[in-house]
Amino acid sequence: MRTETSVASSERGARNWDQWKYCAIAATGDIAPGSSWHTCCIMSSRSGRRRRAPEDQLMSESNRMLQQAHRLLQLGILLSLLALVVGLAVPAFAVPCPALSAHLLGIMQGIFLMVTGLLWSRLRFTKSMSRLAFGLVVYGCLGAWTANILAGVWGAGNSMLPIAAGQARGTEVQEGIIKVILRTAAVSLIAAVTLIAWGLRTSGVDISRK
Numbered sequence: 568m569r570t571e572t573s574v575a576s577s578e579r580g581a582r583n584w585d586q587w588k589y590c591a592i593a594a595t596g597d598i599a600p601g602s603s604w605h606t607c608c609i610m611s612s613r614s615g616r617r618r619r620a621p622e623d624q625l626m627s628e629s630n631r632m633l634q635q636a637h638r639l640l641q642l643g644i645l646l647s648l649l650a651l652v653v654g655l656a657v658p659a660f661a662v663p664c665p666a667l668s669a670h671l672l673g674i675m676q677g678i679f680l681m682v683t684g685l686l687w688s689r690l691r692f693t694k695s696m697s698r699l700a701f702g703l704v705v706y707g708c709l710g711a712w713t714a715n716i717l718a719g720v721w722g723a724g725n726s727m728l729p730i731a732a733g734q735a736r737g738t739e740v741q742e743g744i745i746k747v748i749l750r751t752a753a754v755s756l757i758a759a760v761t762l763i764a765w766g767l768r769t770s771g772v773d774i775s776r777k
Contacts, residue, residue, distance in 0.1 A: 628694060629688075631694070631697065632687060632688050632690070632692070632697060633688060635687055635697060635701050636684045636685070636687035636688050637684070638684075638701075639680050639681070639683050639684030639687060639701070639704070639705075640680075640681055640684035640685070642680050642705060642708075642709075643677045643678065643679070643680030643681035643682075643683075643684060644677065644681065645677075646673050646676060646677035646680060646708065646709065646712065647673065647674055647677030647678070647681075648677075649673055649712075650669065650670050650671075650672070650673025650674045650677060650712070651670075651673075651674070653666060653669050653670045653673065653716070654667075654670040657670060660719035660720060661719065661720060661721065661722035661735075662718065662719050662722045662723075662724070662732055662733070662735040663719065664719075664730075664731045664732065664733060665715050665716075665718035665719035665724050665728060665731045665732055665735075666715070666716070666719035667731075668715045668719075668728070668731045669712055669715035669716045669719060672711060672712055672715055673712050676708040676711070676712060677708075679708060680704065680705075680708055683704055683763065686763075686767070689766075689767065690763060690766030690767060691766050691767075691768065692762075692766050696762065696766070699762070700759055700762040700763060700766070703755045703756070703758050703759035703762070704755075704756070704759040704763075706751075706752065706755045707752045707753070707755035707756030707759055708752075708756070709752075710748050710749075710751060710752030710755065711748070711749060711752040711753070711756070713748060714727075714745050714748040714749045714752065715728070715731070717741070717744065717745055717748075718731070718732055718735075718737075718745055721737045721741045722735045722737060723735060723736060723737025723738070723741040723742055723745060724736075724737070724742070724745050725742070726742045726745070726746060727742075727745055727746050727749050727750075728745075728749075
């Protein structure tokens with residue numbers, strides 16, 4: 568009885584080995600396309616790819632969100648560091664008040680970027696939405712900070728920052744640059760926060776991945 572069981576097990580192992588061998592050969596194209604072994608191997612390979620595709624896509628999207636979250640944390644730390652350095656150099660600016668504003672704004676927006684990075688993986692975003700929101704958040708924070716730095720360096724900004732810049736007014740080009748950056752940064756941040764609020768909707772609701 569044991570001998571028969573051993574023989575049957577050996578036969579099954581041999582068949583499995585033969586099937587694996589034929590599948591490996593089929594991958595190289597050495598089996599005739601019309602043969603039963605070729606059809607079996609191709610169907611098995613396609614079935615495996617179909618099963619793995621959704622899992623691979625989900626893993627790829629998860630990795631992308633984690634990478635974006637890490638970038639936001641890095642940018643938040645960097646912006647906070649730059650803001651602290653600016654705080655030490657406030658008296659050296661042509662107009663100190665916009666530089667002081669940049670110092671405080673950089674710290675606040677650095678914290679905002681880090682908090683956003685911590686909750687980023689919880690957002691229910693499609694691929695295109697995550698890229699859009701990431702770009703809006705980064706531009707909105709860095710753009711507003713940069714505009715205040717430029718105002719302090721140029722001694723400008725009265726048209727958009729009358730309280731911080733006081734009577735300091737630069738050339739039309741300088742004022743125009745500061746105005747464009749501040750307005751577009753404000754719109755970007757509003758849009759980004761709106762997307763983030765929508766991405767934090769009920770976790771039980773799912774959306775199609777694009």
